[in-house]
Amino acid sequence: NAGxxxxxxxxxxxxxxxxxxxxxxxxxxxxxxxxxQDPGMGLRLIHYSVGAGITDQGEVPNGYNVSxxxxxxxxxxxxxxxxxxxxxxxxxxxxxxxxxxxxxxxxPGTRLTVT
Amino acid sequence: AQKVTQAQxxxxxxxxxxxxxxxxxxxxxxxxxxxxxxxxxxxELVFLIRRNSFDEQNEISGRYSWNxxxxxxxxxxxxxxxxxxxxxxxxxxxxxxxxxxxKLTFGTGTRLTIIP
Numbered sequence: 001n002a003g004x005x006x007x008x009x010x011x012x013x014x015x016x017x018x019x020x021x022x023x024x025x026x027x028x029x030x031x032x033x034x035x036x037q038d039p040g041m042g043l044r045l046i047h048y049s050v051g052a053g054i055t056d057q058g059e060v061p062n063g064y065n066v067s068x069x070x071x072x073x074x075x076x077x078x079x080x081x082x083x084x085x086x087x088x089x090x091x092x093x094x095x096x097x098x099x100x101x102x103x104x105x106x107x108p109g110t111r112l113t114v115t
Numbered sequence: 116a117q118k119v120t121q122a123q124x125x126x127x128x129x130x131x132x133x134x135x136x137x138x139x140x141x142x143x144x145x146x147x148x149x150x151x152x153x154x155x156x157x158x159e160l161v162f163l164i165r166r167n168s169f170d171e172q173n174e175i176s177g178r179y180s181w182n183x184x185x186x187x188x189x190x191x192x193x194x195x196x197x198x199x200x201x202x203x204x205x206x207x208x209x210x211x212x213x214x215x216x217x218k219l220t221f222g223t224g225t226r227l228t229i230i231p
């Protein structure tokens with residue numbers, strides 16, 4: 001298993017540009033989520049999905065879109081990048097429904113800089 | 116609303132000393148899960164432990180131990196005989212246990228530096 005993969009690892013954007021951060025998992029996990037990590041702020045939830053076709057907002061959803069057309073993939077879209085979106089982005093996944101399933105598996109992160 | 120507080124922003128200790136990282140949480144749920152994650156300088160997040168709200172037994176794993184006290188809403192993490200490889204940022208996190216709810220709330224992290 002590759003686990004949770006994210007591409008790209010690094011990205012520099014100019015203000016106003018759009019891009020998609022890719023996230024994929026091969027563990028057949030129902031839940032997937034996106035977090036951003038900023039200095040002194042810990043990780044904050046952006047969007048999450050409880051299964052294909054179902055998404056919901058987290059703590060800081062503004063400026064980001066998501067969709068979940070397959071179980072494996074959960075892309076994060078920035079439609080018009082802003083410097084405030086400079087951050088490290090982590091994708092995570094986990095199983096659903098049992099007491100043992102609450103461990104989240106995190107991808108390696110994408111470091112995004114918006115100039 | 117859930118909240119996790121890690122009051123210690125940075126800690127430095129000399130190698131082989133013991134160190135405790137504090138975590139205090141707030142939640143209205145009676146069923147919840149607590150986690151610790153390690154983020155080494157390489158940047159990935161490494162899962163260390165999960166504890167559910169019904170299990171207040173302390174846990175020991177090698178040099179690591181965790182003390183969960185519901186009475187004080189704390190889930191502290193102790194490293195015994197610290198080593199340089201323990202240098203990292205450590206995050207405490209809290210998750211509701213409602214089926215279908217994905218929200219994991221992180222503390223702001225404690226940066227631990229082990230001085231050789």
